[in-house]
Every structure is written in structure tokens, then in C-alpha cells.
Amino acid sequence: xxxxxxxxxxxxxxxxxxxxxxxxxxxxxxxxxxxxxxxxxxxxxxxxxxxxxxxxxxxxxxxxxxxxxxxxxxxxxxxxxxxxxxxxxxxxxxxxxxxxxxxxxxxxxxxxxxxxxxxxxxxxxxxxxxxxxxxxxxxxxxxxxxxxxxxxx
Numbered sequence: 001x002x003x004x005x006x007x008x009x010x011x012x013x014x015x016x017x018x019x020x021x022x023x024x025x026x027x028x029x030x031x032x033x034x035x036x037x038x039x040x041x042x043x044x045x046x047x048x049x050x051x052x053x054x055x056x057x058x059x060x061x062x063x064x065x066x067x068x069x070x071x072x073x074x075x076x077x078x079x080x081x082x083x084x085x086x087x088x089x090x091x092x093x094x095x096x097x098x099x100x101x102x103x104x105x106x107x108x109x110x111x112x113x114x115x116x117x118x119x120x121x122x123x124x125x126x127x128x129x130x131x132x133x134x135x136x137x138x139x140x141x142x143x144x145x146x147x148x149x150x151x152x153x
Contacts, residue, residue, distance in 0.1 A: 007063065013053075025139075053104055071121065
């Protein structure tokens with residue numbers, strides 16, 4: 001019998017300027033129980049890709065035990081990175097195919113550790129296309145970014 005819970009993780013990142021202030025958000029849904037958790041945060045000086053990665057990291061960190069995770073994102077960068085590029089980067093000593101350092105290596109290393117604990121299935125959706133959880137994540141990420149900017153002296 002399979003004792004790992006199945007969860008759905010929806011993520012998004014938002015940045016005003018690139019770099020600039022950014023926000024990230026995730027929604028975790030446990031289909032068996034209907035439980036839902038939303039969380040968001042922000043950083044003062046970041047990039048959109050870093051916020052997309054942070055949303056996935058924070059969502060996976062929120063899981064209390066190894067899980068089967070259906071990860072839904074509008075970021076091809078995140079999904080292709082996890083599905084296609086990460087193992088190759090590691091094999092090349094965190095270098096790209098053209099021997100350049102991997103951008104956001106610090107976050108990719110964290111994601112590499114987190115994916116070892118979970119079974120991930122990847123789902124891409126077009127951003128801003130009326131997908132309810134993606135739209136909600138975007139709202140949460142933008143609100144977190146805006147709250148940070150408004151509190152900036």
C-alpha cells in the first residue's frame with residue numbers, strides 16, 4: 001500500500017522590474033481531504049525567475065512528509081529546469097551546455113534536495129489564462145510584493 005499523500009502544488013512569482021521587488025506564492029491542495037493552504041512572501045531586490053523558483057521551494061518545504069506532488073506552474077523555466085536541465089547541470093558541475101555557470105544555482109540546489117524527498121509530476125499552464133489557482137497565486141504574489149514596497153521607507 002502506498003502511504004505517501006498526493007498533493008497539488010500551484011505556484012507563481014511576480015516581479016516589478018527585473019531585477020526589482022518581487023513576490024512569490026503557492027497554494028497546496030490535498031485532494032483527499034479538501035484541505036487548502038495559501039502562502040506568499042516577497043523580496044526587495046530579485047528577479048522573476050528567482051520568485052518562480054522560491055514559490056516552488058516554499059511550497060515543497062511546507063509539506064510535512066514525502067509526498068506525491070502534482071506541480072502546476074506557468075513557468076517553463078521552472079518546469080524544464082526540474083524535468084530536463086537539473087541533472088545535466090549537476091553532471092557538468094553546475095555548468096550549462098555552453099559551460100557557463102547556472103543562473104540561480106543556489107535555488108536550484110535547494111530544489112534538487114527537495115525533489116529527492118518527493119515524487120514530482122509537472123503540469124504547465126499558460127499564465128493569466130483564467131486558471132483559478134494560477135490567478136490566485138498571481139494575486140497573492142503581487143499583493144506580497146506590493147505590501148513590501150508600501151512598507152519600504
